[in-house]
Amino acid sequence: MKVEANLLQAVSYFALSISKGASPLALCRDLLIFLAFFLLVSQGVQRLVPWPGGSEIESKFRHFEEHKDEYDLVFFGSSITYRSFIPNLLQDELSRSGIDIRSFNFGGPGMRSFEQDHLIRRTLDTAPERLSIAVVELRDWNPSFSEKNAFTKRMVHWHSTRSLGQIISSLRKWPPTKTAPSDTFLYHLRHWLWKMTNFGAGPDIIASALRGTSHSDIEVKMLSQHGYLALEDETGELYLERKREILDDPAEYKRRVTRLTQRQGRSAPTHQFNEDAIRDQVALFSNAGIQAIYVVPPSTKNPPMAQPLLDKGVVENLLTYDHPTRFPRYYAPESHFDFNHLTKEMAQNFTQRFAKDLLPFLLNETGE
Amino acid sequence: MLFVESRFFLFFLVAFSVYWFISSQAWRKRWLLLCSNVFYAAWDWRFLSLIWISTVVDYGIGRLLSQNPSRGKSKILLMVSLLLNLGILGVFKYFDFFLESAVALGQEFGLDLTASRLHLVLPVGISFYTFQTLSYTIDVYRGQMRATKSFLDFALFVAFFPQLVAGPIVRARDFLPQLKLHHSLRKIPFRRLLTLFLIGYVKKACLADQVATVVDPVFASPELASTGMTWLGVSLYAVQIYGDFSGYSDMAIACAGLLGYELRLNFNSPYRARSVTDFWRRWHISLSSWFRDYLYVPLGGNQRGRLRTLANLSIVFVLCGLWHGAAWTFVLWGIHHGLFLVLERLIGFGRSVTRKTNPLAILNTSGVVLVGWVFFRAESVGESWLILGNMIGLAKSAGSGSVELGWALVLVGFIVAHSCLRPGQLEEKAERLPSWTFAALYGTAVAIVLPFAATGDQPFIYFQF
Structure with a gap:
């Protein structure tokens, strides 16, 4: 908090010193006018041309925006959601039960709860008419982020004032980490300032205003499958390397699964969720007339222990698949493309299973 | 610390606010000197020592020159200042370049030479503050200004953070008198x-x-x-x-x-x-005027015949190129400009076209x-x-x-x-x-x-x- 203290001190000195040279009232008036115009123009620019997301999430959002009234269900989550839920297959499975549901997968690599919440709000802001169900992956609300992604367009993109507030409230609860809370706060404050000022976004804003959105071949393929793409269909060395990790270190994979099995029955840590933020999210869905179903898909990447959320009534609907003993097929090494993601074949199997689990909610929805 | 970095804005906000909050001019100067050292140390605190060596030595030489020593002693004092400042600059900026050039030249003549480079880090702004301190000593030596008695004023003149690392190259006779004034916030535009x-x-x-x-x-x-x-x-x-x-x-x-x-x-x-002549009246004016006053004019300027003028121009621009960097590309850049200045002098081009x-x-x-x-x-x-x-x-x-x-x-x-x-x-x-x-x-x-x-x-x- 040293930097903040310095800043406060500097501001007070500044005000005191300036007031010696000019009328304090005039100075305050001018500062307010400056800030008002600055914010007005900055926010005006953001309203006209949103901050460029610069990632496949943005491509998904643009696509959804164009087809917003065609979807009944959306999936929000990380790459685990992205690679696990197949909208086309879900539609086929549900149609066998006489339910016509079109879904879109908003899952994105590295999506964390704060970004996910921001995306949910953006999505609902588009007022999609048909949307009646949101399947939301539950992840922890860890406010620490890697320096590796600092100040990338995507990181800056979701740093709204609301997200900053969520970060602060999560930070209060989160147990000590290597990074000091003040550093984590400053990290996010700087991202928020970038977002507020549109810092450095000008060339992208102009480019997106002039050219619109163009999609890469792989994005076109992903969008044609309503936001889903199997890791097997990805191109690039990175994905091949990820495939190798599970082959190279099967013992590590086994350790992860064992760890997951052993934690069953233990009490859940209290800090992992920002309950206020989740409550806000649930209320948001509810106000929009959308049924929110929270899920914990099969993954070995330390999924959160979500049952207490249901017990406390924070969420009304919860489906969890983080049990290697209950769902052994989803945790078999051959079912995984890499440590965290299902293979294409197992994703199909999982989507079929999920369709069955979803049916009761849909029947509730239709009153049947 | 760059002027466009967010931490500079915070730094300047503190420096500015405290500066105007202090009412005593002496304490304001102390504060500015402290800020200037912090500013430089944010890049690399170790090289502050070089600034302080230049400051202490040139202040001392200035004081000694002000005591009206004999012409011989004055010259020795000036030489000490030149050798020290240009020596530091030479070691940090040019040593490896000249060494490599000498080895390459020797190899051209079939000599099997090898040399160990120093690989020294170039201290930020060394060319700027070296020229500033030199201008002070030379001005005092020439009797164009009085040596300052205040060590604080001189130290602040050398290290003043707004222009410390990339100029403009400030002359002591312009800056030191400003340090005597009591500045008022009301007069700041x-x-x-x-x-x-x-x-x-x-x-x-x-x-x-x-x-x-x-x-x-x-x-x-x-x-x-x-x-x-x-x-x-x-x-x-x-x-x-x-x-x-x-x-x-x-x-x-x-x-x-x-x-x-x-x-x-x-x-x-x-x-x-x-014209190129006109360009040098408009580009990096503080450097071109420095070279004019402390090199071109002492070499004789345009007062010793046409050939000498052309030679002087060439020397100045080769050195101007070298000032910018220790590489032959900079030397070539200097020669290029020198050549066109000489050409303009020869055909009278620069003078005629600058009028309209x-x-x-x-x-x-x-x-x-x-x-x-x-x-x-x-x-x-x-x-x-x-x-x-x-x-x-x-x-x-x-x-x-x-x-x-x-x-x-x-x-x-x-x-x-x-x-x-x-x-x-x-x-x-x-x-x-x-x-x-x-x-x-x-x-x-x-x-x-x-x-x-x-x-x-x-x-x-x-x-x-």
Whole structure:
């Protein structure tokens, strides 16, 4: 908090010193006018041309925006959601039960709860008419982020004032980490300032205003499958390397699964969720007339222990698949493309299973 | 710490606020000296020692010179100052260059020479503060100014943070008298200075750093650039170096002004110059006038016949090239400018065309300057020929690549703005505005400017000189 203290001190000195040279009232008036115009123009620019997301999430959002009234269900989550839920297959499975549901997968690599919440709000802001169900992956609300992604367009993109507030409230609860809370706060404050000022976004804003959105071949393929793409269909060395990790270190994979099995029955840590933020999210869905179903898909990447959320009534609907003993097929090494993601074949199997689990909610929805 | 970094804004806010909060001028100066040292230490605290060595020695020599020693002693004292300052500069900046050049020359003559390079880090701003301290000693030696009694004043003159690392090169006779005055916040032309700072920020962060993305590939792999792209890259480099350096100077002048100190104009629309002679009256004015007063004139200037004048010009510009960097490309750049200055003297061109506006003369001068920038920026002498070959379509290796329209428009926009706006024009208009109108316009301008700032922290080009 040293930097903040310095800043406060500097501001007070500044005000005191300036007031010696000019009328304090005039100075305050001018500062307010400056800030008002600055914010007005900055926010005006953001309203006209949103901050460029610069990632496949943005491509998904643009696509959804164009087809917003065609979807009944959306999936929000990380790459685990992205690679696990197949909208086309879900539609086929549900149609066998006489339910016509079109879904879109908003899952994105590295999506964390704060970004996910921001995306949910953006999505609902588009007022999609048909949307009646949101399947939301539950992840922890860890406010620490890697320096590796600092100040990338995507990181800056979701740093709204609301997200900053969520970060602060999560930070209060989160147990000590290597990074000091003040550093984590400053990290996010700087991202928020970038977002507020549109810092450095000008060339992208102009480019997106002039050219619109163009999609890469792989994005076109992903969008044609309503936001889903199997890791097997990805191109690039990175994905091949990820495939190798599970082959190279099967013992590590086994350790992860064992760890997951052993934690069953233990009490859940209290800090992992920002309950206020989740409550806000649930209320948001509810106000929009959308049924929110929270899920914990099969993954070995330390999924959160979500049952207490249901017990406390924070969420009304919860489906969890983080049990290697209950769902052994989803945790078999051959079912995984890499440590965290299902293979294409197992994703199909999982989507079929999920369709069955979803049916009761849909029947509730239709009153049947 | 760069002027465009967020931490500089915080630093300056503290420096500014505390400075004006203090009522005693002596304590204000102590505070500024402390800030200046913190500013420099933010880059590398170890090299503060070099600044302090120069400060202590030159202050001492100044004091000794003021005691009216004999002519012989005065000369010895001056020599000590020159040797020490130029010695430090030589070791840190030129030792490896001269060593390598000597080895290469020896090898040309069949001598099997080897040498161990020092690989020293070049202290930021060493060329600038060395020239500042030298100007003080020389002025005192010549009797053009009295040596200051105040060590604090002298130390602040050397280390004053707005101009410490990249100029403008301040003369002691301009700056030291300002330290005697008690500055009043009421007299600070805030609107003018804030506008100047924003203009400097735009030049540096929105122009120079942005065009670097086009310029760098053209100079990094000239063999891959087409003729069109090479022209665009070289032209945008002219924009980049101007934006970078004059932007820094603008911000330095504005920061100094906000603290009550006046620094002289360092750039006066240089690309509107009608001759190379005129260009050097407009480009890096504090350096060209330094070379004029402390090298060209002592060498005899234009008072010892035509041949001697031409020789003096050549010497000055070779050294001016070397001042910018320890590489043969800089020497070539200096020779290039020296050659055209000599030519202008010979045919009387520079004098005749500078009297009236002549678009052809401006175009001609721009061409000469542009070719000079190729030497200045190229990685090696060989690459500079390759780039020049690309520009006239001669190089066999000229690759493909179409000119990007967006960047060509940026260039056109720069030319229009540079041609239409004279230095100080916007600042004067800002100063005349009512304060609330200025606040509204400034808020709007900042909101428009920030999105176009380059996001990476690009160092100032002139830091390396």
